[in-house]
Amino acid sequence: WQRYITAVESVQREILDSCNVTKNQLNTLPMASPNPCHDFKILTPKLFYPISWMWTLNIFSPKEGYKFDEKLKDSYVLHVSSGNTFNKSVVLGKKTIYEKAAEKFCPVTYKVLWSRNIFF
Template identity: 30%
Template sequence: MPEENRNIFLMDTACNPTPKFRVCWARQNPERQVWFLLTSDRIEDNTGLSSTLLHQYANLQVVTADLDDMFRDTPLLGFFNERKWTKSWKVELLANMLRVLVLWWWGGVYSDTDIISVRTLTLPENSVGFESSGKLGNAFFIFQARHPVLYYLMKDMPRHFEPNRWGCIGPHAITRVMKEICGDRMEKKIQRQPVICPGNITIFPHSTFYPVHYSEFEYYFLPGEGNKFNEKFSMAFALHFWNKLSKNYLVKANNNSLYEVAAKRFCPTTYRFATAESGVF
């Protein structure tokens, strides 16, 4: 079982038996337990990557989600059982709910799998960050187990669910909730430094978790930009590679892009497997 508030949670909610195991969090944070949560009931280890990673990192666990158990006794149970969320973007909407639930029950860090940890976590226990102007991100956040904001989020999601609006229970939800807590002017309080809001919640500027805006995601893949890595990301704890937009990009090995530098430096085992039989990854 997870140790309360000492966890890092990753997940694949697409019932995929061969997810992309970007588990650099385990390497960067050996004192924390890293849980890779699957909605698939099996793992296909055709390449040997998952078994290699599990052997290499003693703090890594790959587990299957018991959805009925996770939703029990929470404000999301009725919404989950109604299944209105399955009509559009059901993978993303399920992920938006589960990331709040894992922190509600066990506490710690939630991270999307297209985020790479670039330094050991030394952040406050309740932290979120701006993704862009006026909007907080939910691809990465930290909360203590059963923090009131998580309960507030679970109450907010069904009330503001719009089946045709992507992100309605994701980034828009956490932004709505934090604006109520911190006030509408919370963004103006943040320049380069984080601020603390009621509930002992620290809000960070976009440079901390989302240093490259989604509209500029191609910058990560430009050849030759890797030499600027340390300079560009001196204030970042994590890098979000916007897989929704970048998933079809093929990166040539040894092209010295920012993406390749991050992969080599922080996820060396996954990078080695990805480039073992191909010049692109």
């Protein structure tokens, strides 16, 4: 298994180096107070990856939607692109966290898909 470095990781590495912040320090930054550095605000990864990769399949589990606010309350995004989610379909009406996120943040698309009974 060969690890590929993404553009995001490359940019992150350069910013951390120029700001003299280690990756371990980044993971322990408080969410409420970003670390300023030059023209950047360094935010904790928890704001972008609120759900660990090991838990990603749970966002597609039926009736897990009630955990939406708890899991994503401080997040900017819900990142679900991984090997665990490849070719994963969401069945509307199953009350998953993913469906709850779509309903809240993509309401127009969600309503169209719901009215046509389409998977997304």
